[in-house]
Amino acid sequence: MDFVIRFVLIDMPEALLLLAIAFAVYNLSIFTYKRKALLFGLLFSIFGEFLSFAHVPYQPKITIIFILNIVLLIYLFKEKMHTAVSMSIAAIGSLFLSEFCLLLLFNSMNIYWPDILASPYLKYIGSAVYLSLLLLLAFILRATRFDLRKLVPRNRHHRYLILLIIVGSVEFLLILFMNTTFFIKGNNSPLQEFYAPQYQLLFQLIILALFIVLVFLFRVYVSLTINRVETETEIPYLQNINDMLTAIRSIKHDSLNHYTAIHGFLKEGMHEKGKEYVQHLLRETLSIEQAVETTIQVLDGIENPAVSSLLQSKMAICIADRISCRINISEKQQFSFIRTYDLIKIIGNLFDNAIRAASYELEENRYIKLEWGTAPGEQYLYIENSGPTIPKEKLHAIFQLGYTTKTDGEGGVGLAVVKSVTERYGGRIDVQSENGVTSFRVSFDA
Structure with missing residues (x-):
């Protein structure tokens, strides 16, 4: 009779709860597989009782149950090997x-283990508490919609970080476990067997091995971090250099046209016309030079070299495209909480968008204005440019991935990236467009 009660009220619920926890770590429910779950519980319970009847020691028993759990998950639920192993680790871990x-x-x-074994009342109370703990854990996993797959990072850098955390945590728990004998002193439970000298030596060797692995993972992680930082810093600089070279080629081509025009005036004996043309070029060059010097003085004060380099390269493009560019930066360390790589995405895409729009205007009407400062309770970046007016009904669509106003169908990515990065850091972006003037305002709470 005791066997039947134990099998129905303890063994079967334990097996089903362990299975529920195994499924819960992947945000799955055992109710989807009711028949298979009952079969799993039946086989698991029978095998567990058989091991107890055969007086198999605690450690081998746990190992056999772990292997059995994997086998049943593979053959009953058709799970892949790595999934079955991770599910079984979660189940046995929750058991421990x-x-x-x-x-x-x-x-x-x-109250110690001999006391529990000597009292049927304490045995049932202990079993009830044990099952309640398993039920609570399963409920928490399901209520929080925990999914182990979401914790697995997609890039190599983050995978090593997760491994570093896991290995460090396991080593810490082993050290903690080895130093908690006072918790079970006098308690002749199966767990106390782990404190035997042979197991102590084994744990010491495992801790040493984990420490070596930890050092190796840390070195790899640091190396990957350095490479990532170098890459994220290098890409904006290379892009800025490319923009500068493009601007220089454009200016060179423009200058060649001017030289050709002057040569034509001189060749035809139109000296007065040539003189007027040269004077016009000198006035224009002087005006541009003054604007550039003023802007560069502002940019030189920016402490982030990547941002300063980016804005200077965009200035060069504006000069080549004859776009008047005014930059006003009241705070040199704006958006310091944003990674440089992401900040370059925001500024670069907005500036490129402004340059492209302004280039549709006549030369005398082309302009871009950038303001970067603070307002009560916020930090903001404001970019305004002349160009085609965006219809009000399409303002909400310009941030959608793939949306573009270009006739060749290219683009449709830049503004979507700006919006995504801005919102990721808790900011907001607003756009206005009317009377041939379009403006974007990116803001973050101060």
């Missing part, structure tokens, strides 16, 4: 955690 919490609870009341 619940048993340990149960022991701590009883030990705190000076």
Whole structure:
């Protein structure tokens, strides 16, 4: 009779709860597989009782149960090997955690394993608490919609960080476990067998091996971090250099046209016309030079070299395209909480968009104005440019990925990237367009 009660009220619920936890780590429910879950619980419970009847020691018993769990998950639920292993680790880990919490609870009341075994009442109370802990863990996992797959990073850099955290955590738990004998002192539970000298030596070797792995992972992680930072810094600089070279080629081509025009005036004996043309070029060059010097003085004060380099390269493009550019930066360390790589995405895409729009205007009407400063309770970046007016009904669509106003169908990415990066850092972006003037305002709470 005791066997039937134990099998129905303890073994089967334990098996089903362990299965529920195994499924919950992947945000799955066992109710989807009711028949298979019952079959799993039946086989798991029978095998567990058989191991107990055969007096298999605790450690081999746990190992066999772990392997059985993997086999049943593969053959009953058709899970892949790595999924079955991770599910089984979660299930057996929850078993260890619940048993340990149960022991701590009883030990705190000076109730030890022999006392529990000697009293049927305490045995059932202990089983009820143990199952309640498993149920609570399964409920928490399902309520939070925990999914182990979401924790697996997609890039190599983050994968090494996760491994570093996991290995460090396991090593810490082993050290903690080895130094908690006082928790189960006098408690002749199966867990106390782990404190035998042979297991102590094994744990010491495992901790040493984990430390070596930890050092290796840390070196790899630091190396990957350095490479990532170098790459993120290098890409904007290379792009800025490319923009500068493009602007220089454009200016060179423009200058060649001017030289050709002057040569034509001189060749035809039109000296007065040539003189007027040269004077016009000198006035224009002087005006541009003054504007550039003023702007460069502002840019030189920016402490982020990548941002300063980016804006100077965009200035060069504006000069080549004969776009009047005014930059006013009241704070040199704006948006310091944003990674440089992401900040370059915001400024670069907005500036490119402004240059492209302004180039549609007549030369005398082309302008771009950039303001970067603070307002009460916020930091903001404001870019205004002349160019085609965006219809009000299309303002909301310009931030959609793939939307473009270009006739060749290219583009449709820049503004979507700006919006995505801005919102990722908790900011907002607003756009206005009327009477041939379009403006974008990116702001973050101060």
